[in-house]
Amino acid sequence: MSNIFTDEVKKHDLHKKWNNTKKEAYLYQKLSDNKVQCQLCPRMCKIAQGQTGFCKVRKNIKGTLYTQNYGKATHVTVEKIEAEAVFHYMPGSKILSLGNFGCNLDCDYCQNWVYSQFQYTPESSIKEYSSEKVIEIALAENIPILSWTYNDPAVWFEFVIDTAKKAKKYGIKNLFKSAFFLTPEAVKMLVEVIDVFAISIKAMDEAYYTKFTKGWLGPVLENTKIIHASGIHYEVSNLVVTELTNNNESYDRMIDFILKDLAPTTPVHFTRFHPDYKYTCVAQTPLEDVMNARKRAKDNGIVYPYVGNVFESDGLNTYCPKCNELLIERFGLSTYIKESFSKEDVLCNKCGTKLPVYLSREIQ
Numbered sequence: 001m002s003n004i005f006t007d008e009v010k011k012h013d014l015h016k017k018w019n020n021t022k023k024e025a026y027l028y029q030k031l032s033d034n035k036v037q038c039q040l041c042p043r044m045c046k047i048a049q050g051q052t053g054f055c056k057v058r059k060n061i062k063g064t065l066y067t068q069n070y071g072k073a074t075h076v077t078v079e080k081i082e083a084e085a086v087f088h089y090m091p092g093s094k095i096l097s098l099g100n101f102g103c104n105l106d107c108d109y110c111q112n113w114v115y116s117q118f119q120y121t122p123e124s125s126i127k128e129y130s131s132e133k134v135i136e137i138a139l140a141e142n143i144p145i146l147s148w149t150y151n152d153p154a155v156w157f158e159f160v161i162d163t164a165k166k167a168k169k170y171g172i173k174n175l176f177k178s179a180f181f182l183t184p185e186a187v188k189m190l191v192e193v194i195d196v197f198a199i200s201i202k203a204m205d206e207a208y209y210t211k212f213t214k215g216w217l218g219p220v221l222e223n224t225k226i227i228h229a230s231g232i233h234y235e236v237s238n239l240v241v242t243e244l245t246n247n248n249e250s251y252d253r254m255i256d257f258i259l260k261d262l263a264p265t266t267p268v269h270f271t272r273f274h275p276d277y278k279y280t281c282v283a284q285t286p287l288e289d290v291m292n293a294r295k296r297a298k299d300n301g302i303v304y305p306y307v308g309n310v311f312e313s314d315g316l317n318t319y320c321p322k323c324n325e326l327l328i329e330r331f332g333l334s335t336y337i338k339e340s341f342s343k344e345d346v347l348c349n350k351c352g353t354k355l356p357v358y359l360s361r362e363i364q
């Protein structure tokens with residue numbers, strides 16, 4: 001384990017520096033003896049004075065729970081919405097991707113572990129932003145969507161909620177990409193301000209969650225159902241991990257859940273993993289594995305199955321579910337809306353089938 005941590009990425013303790021952080025957490029309860037109980041995620045950490053929760057970014061200071069990451073960003077970058085495994089919402093649109101640090105999970109194969117595991121986040125990568133500054137950047141660059149991403153934005157909750165509320169007043173949309181290991185109360189607050197959700201379901205297996213993510217599956221599925229019932233656009237992704245979830249049983253369980261508890265028209269992305277963090281003993285997921293997952297999904301009735309972390313493949317394209325006409329073509333993160341797709345009526349020009357794709361006026 002220790003050999004993966006370079007000098008640059010060494011452990012630190014920024015908590016001491018940030019003792020004056022004064023953004024009180026939104027979801028917690030005060031207990032006796034100056035203890036608090038965080039209610040943001042299912043861990044419901046009981047935190048003693050001077051201590052932090054599992055995510056390492058929420059701290060009890062004299063009986064009040066504070067977030068230590070409010071307005072602190074490690075990434076503010078311009079990308080395309082397809083980078084978030086979102087293909088049916090403003091395809092081809094620019095997004096302002098915002099990343100923070102800390103996580104309420106600890107996945108062995110985390111693709112972003114330097115930032116998700118706060119003790120390894122280089123101090124030099126952390127910059128201060130206000131909600132207003134974020135909005136100003138989006139407006140100046142003509143970016144219609146803020147994307148809360150990279151580490152899990154679950155632990156950036158207060159800054160996401162505050163900024164999203166303000167951004168809405170300027171017509172800016174908000175995308176929340178998360179593993180959804182949250183309490184239902186937190187999800188309900190997000191539903192009030194978020195326009196599109198990218199939901200990562202790791203596996204349909206409780207033992208897998210416990211062993212490889214240090215979380216548990218039940219809340220993730222319940223939260224996904226809440227999002228589905230809310231009517232807000234969402235897409236599901238499943239990281240297909242070599243020798244863990246690259247098998248038919250795993251694909252079939254995922255497909256079953258989507259068909260029974262969500263909808264066949266939910267876009268689903270089977271994405272390739274690359275070796276990282278503690279899970280470097282296997283190769284990148286073979287392309288044929290995600291293509292196989294996609295085929296099984298399609299054969300079983302999922303209407304819009306895709307592959308991810310792939311540069312060029314049929315599995316990236318959107319086809320008409322009725323006549324199979326190519327409507328949206330993708331290479332890497334480049335998106336081409338074809339003549340065969342009516343942007344005005346959001347339908348296939350060849351056979352007239354409507355598609356569940358949200359297009360904004362400004363990109364038509």
Ligand code: SF4
Nearest residue numbers: 038041044045053055
């Ligand atoms: S968000 Fe952090 S402090 Fe709160 S319950 Fe989850 S892991 Fe614990």
